[in-house]
Amino acid sequence: MYNYIVFDFDDTITYNNILDYMSFKITCNKLGILHPSINKIVKLRRRGFLAKNIIKKIIGSQKNEKSVGRFLEYRKKFLLKNSLQYLKLRPRCKAVLSNLHKSKYNLILCSANTNAPMVRAFLKKNGLFELFTGIFFIKNLGFVLDNSIKSNRILIKSSILHYIITKYQLSLNEILYIGNSIEDYESAKIMKINFIFLKTPYLPEIKMRYIKSISSLNDLQRILLK
Amino acid sequence: MNILITGATGFIGSNLIKFLRKKNENVVGLSRHGSHDKKIYSLSLCQRLALEKFVKKHKCDVVIHLAAQLNEKNPNIIFKENCHNTKNLLDCCIKNGVKRFIFASTHLVYAKSQYLPIDEYHKVNPLTNYAMSKLISENMCKTYSTLYELETIILRISSVYGMGQPNKYIIPTMIKNYLKKKLVVHKYRNGYQLMDLIHISDVCKALELCYKSKKLGIFNIASGKPLTSLDIAKKFLKLDSNIKIITKNIPKETNHFFYNIQKAEKELKFKPSIKISKKIIQECFNDLIDRKIIKQ
Numbered sequence: 178m179y180n181y182i183v184f185d186f187d188d189t190i191t192y193n194n195i196l197d198y199m200s201f202k203i204t205c206n207k208l209g210i211l212h213p214s215i216n217k218i219v220k221l222r223r224r225g226f227l228a229k230n231i232i233k234k235i236i237g238s239q240k241n242e243k244s245v246g247r248f249l250e251y252r253k254k255f256l257l258k259n260s261l262q263y264l265k266l267r268p269r270c271k272a273v274l275s276n277l278h279k280s281k282y283n284l285i286l287c288s289a290n291t292n293a294p295m296v297r298a299f300l301k302k303n304g305l306f307e308l309f310t311g312i313f314f315i316k317n318l319g320f321v322l323d324n325s326i327k328s329n330r331i332l333i334k335s336s337i338l339h340y341i342i343t344k345y346q347l348s349l350n351e352i353l354y355i356g357n358s359i360e361d362y363e364s365a366k367i368m369k370i371n372f373i374f375l376k377t378p379y380l381p382e383i384k385m386r387y388i389k390s391i392s393s394l395n396d397l398q399r400i401l402l403k
Numbered sequence: 404m405n406i407l408i409t410g411a412t413g414f415i416g417s418n419l420i421k422f423l424r425k426k427n428e429n430v431v432g433l434s435r436h437g438s439h440d441k442k443i444y445s446l447s448l449c450q451r452l453a454l455e456k457f458v459k460k461h462k463c464d465v466v467i468h469l470a471a472q473l474n475e476k477n478p479n480i481i482f483k484e485n486c487h488n489t490k491n492l493l494d495c496c497i498k499n500g501v502k503r504f505i506f507a508s509t510h511l512v513y514a515k516s517q518y519l520p521i522d523e524y525h526k527v528n529p530l531t532n533y534a535m536s537k538l539i540s541e542n543m544c545k546t547y548s549t550l551y552e553l554e555t556i557i558l559r560i561s562s563v564y565g566m567g568q569p570n571k572y573i574i575p576t577m578i579k580n581y582l583k584k585k586l587v588v589h590k591y592r593n594g595y596q597l598m599d600l601i602h603i604s605d606v607c608k609a610l611e612l613c614y615k616s617k618k619l620g621i622f623n624i625a626s627g628k629p630l631t632s633l634d635i636a637k638k639f640l641k642l643d644s645n646i647k648i649i650t651k652n653i654p655k656e657t658n659h660f661f662y663n664i665q666k667a668e669k670e671l672k673f674k675p676s677i678k679i680s681k682k683i684i685q686e687c688f689n690d691l692i693d694r695k696i697i698k699q
Contacts, residue, residue, distance in 0.1 A: 332516065367518065
């Protein structure tokens with residue numbers, strides 16, 4: 178039924194928790210702020226906190242006057258330089274993607290990540306680059322929006338999905354989108370395509386009866402290759 | 404070829420008449436305000452019989468319908484002027500054997516963007532009376548095209564700027580702020596608004612291509628290159644680097660406008676050529692001085 182499987186990048190085929198923790202640790206150290214523990218970050222992330230909300234909470238509790246803006250700027254620089262080093266592949270990712278590829282599924286990667294060279298380098302480093310029929314970033318569409326805002330994230334994702342559908346001239350029932358956030362679900366809903374929610378241990382879950390959710394990529398393989 | 408332009412004294416209409424005259428086209432215009440120009444006649448589109456006589460007398464081959472009422476305060480006027488008058492004009496075209504009807508619609512028929520760039524297949528859901536009246540008129544054009552085989556082209560034109568623009572729009576407003584040495588840019592909760600501004604001469608070229616081409620349907624007419632108000636403000640800095648850019652935070656979300664013009668590029672061979680530059684801003688600046696809207 179499905180010919181094209183579209184994967185989100187961050188936290189769908191990767192685990193970003195170590196990178197996330199390191200970004201807080203190193204940036205906070207640089208600014209002289211006591212950095213939050215990995216457990217605290219996970220706890221807040223699971224409650225849907227964005228980086229700026231987490232740092233606001235930390236700065237508030239320490240009565241530190243260092244600006245959130247400066248933190249975010251340093252963190253952005255850190256992510257730009259060090260993402261490749263700390264980003265981890267999701268368990269069984271390579272095996273599952275290889276099996277799907279062998280079974281003639283067209284795999285597409287869609288990412289709102291603005292660091293396209295890093296994403297490509299990560300895929301090459303992990304031997305995944307060749308498995309994808311297409312890799313699409315927001316810069317393919319010729320505009321830039323602030324990705325840290327929920328409504329913009331939905332717009333960015335639905336724009337990339339629309340671009341993919343138009344480029345490959347796909348009918349809506351032959352495309353399946355695998356994402357890990359409510360924004361991914363919202364954008365799939367706008368584009369009227371099928372969606373599977375892939376749970377990530379350290380991120381909020383979507384608990385809606387009509388959203389199909391899976392815990393691991395193995396589950397996805399089981400669904401698609403049964 | 405005899406071309407009739409409605410809304411001939413408006414921003415797009417007046418520029419289009421100049422543009423087509425340079426190309427030696429036989430152009431007549433209609434305007435509710437009247438004009439000193441001998442070829443622009445004062446006639447309201449609601450005067451059906453007079454309108455019919457006019458179209459017959461001038462043996463119009465092509466009608467470019469630009470006339471519209473923008474007064475959001477009075478929905479009755481908007482719907483009467485925009486929908487009813489479009490119907491009158493369409494009827495006159497059918498009766499008098501007009502070959503082609505070009506309707507200038509608006510990008511606002513799309514309302515909230517679901518994806519970017521917005522193409523012609525994007526969901527329409529107008530949020531203003533003006534946009535709704537344009538959508539109704541679009542549908543009338545489509546119906547007349549099917550029922551009476553009138554060749555109709557609908558252009559969903561993005562925000563237009565250039566010489567002769569009314570002074571409430573972004574470029575004239577920025578020029579006025581520029582004179583005060585303070586450029587105010589709005590930052591919404593979801594960032595700076597993306598805008599797709601198109602120069603008036605590119606719009607005129609698109610309208611020319613519409614009657615020269617054999618294609619029909621709906622086309623987005625925009626620059627295809629989005630800019631934010633901050634990007635535009637930075638272009639003003641090239642005129643004078645001492646200008647201050649002040650960011651005003653607006654505590655609500657905005658809609659982003661960025662249009663896919665591939666269909667117009669492919670079928671009409673439309674290619675926007677003018678970008679907002681120091682030269683274009685200077686041109687708009689001089690125009691505002693000439694129209695005595697600002698003092699030098």
